[in-house]
Amino acid sequence: MSMSIWEALAVFAAGIGAGTINTIVGSGTLITFPVLLATGLSPVTANVSNTLGLVPGSLSGAFGYRKELRGQRRRIIRLGAVSLIGGLAGAVLLLTLPSESFDTIVPVLVGLALVLVVLQPRLAAALRRRQEAAGRDGGHPDGGPVLLGGMLAASAYGGYFGAAQGVLYLALMGLLLHDDMQRINAVKNVIAALVNGIAAVFFLFVADFDWTAVLLIAVGSTIGGQIGAKVGRRLPPSALRALIVVVGSLAIVQLLLR
Secondary structure, eight states: OOOOHHHHHHHHHHHHHHHHHHHHTSOTHHHHHHHHHHTTOOHHHHHHHHHHHHHHHHHHHHHHTGGGGTTOHHHHHHHHHHHHHHHHHHHHHHHHSOHHHHHTTHHHHHHHHHHHHHHHHHHHHHHHHHHHHTTOOSOOTTOHHHHHHHHHHHHHHHHHTOTTHHHHHHHHHHHHOOSOHHHHHHHHHHHHHHHHHHHHHHHHHHSOOOHHHHHHHHHHHHHHHHHHHHHHTTSOHHHHHHHHHHHHHHHHHHHHHO
16 A cells, blocks of 8 residues: 555654653554554554554664673573464464454453562562572572463464564563563563564465555654663653553553453
């Protein structure tokens, strides 16, 4: 399809916004997806084009957080391997299942993630106290099988649609990993890049997409990724947590109304 100059500018601006918010929190898809629909793309084509376009932004955000990634190679390999499987499964689901069956549970998942984000400090502290009382250390350094299962499910959702997938990742890792929130956010950006990447490779061969939309979002999200990295790393954990709740709440409202 052909876009007017104003539609192209809107998609490009949405890409910058999505790249920025994805790097800081997640839910950038809720910026780009409605704009793509407004240009006349079908929902599935818009979703596929959006996933392809956001891959460079995810990589840009991960690069911007490279300092916080130091010493986390083992964690990234472990969580990344599971997330790749989930992301590919979600991409397959997008093209094989009716959207209504999956979209119904999306607001519930995001809402649960927000509750976990709010309660994360207390829940994590209570979990560590219980482990210490039982004579164990502060928990598995990579979150154990519970985190692996959660990341698998969240990545399947990310490969399918991706709105607020970053919120889900931050909620899961914030609860089950005893680490600084900025370091967790850095891992989130890498995982998001892997999931978007594997879904994008799959879509390139089997799905319809719009190259103009892909390129505009790709350039915009790359710029946004660098902006997000500069802004996000300056936020204290409490402010980052508050931003997650605000963005996630807006995500729920938009998902329920679309």
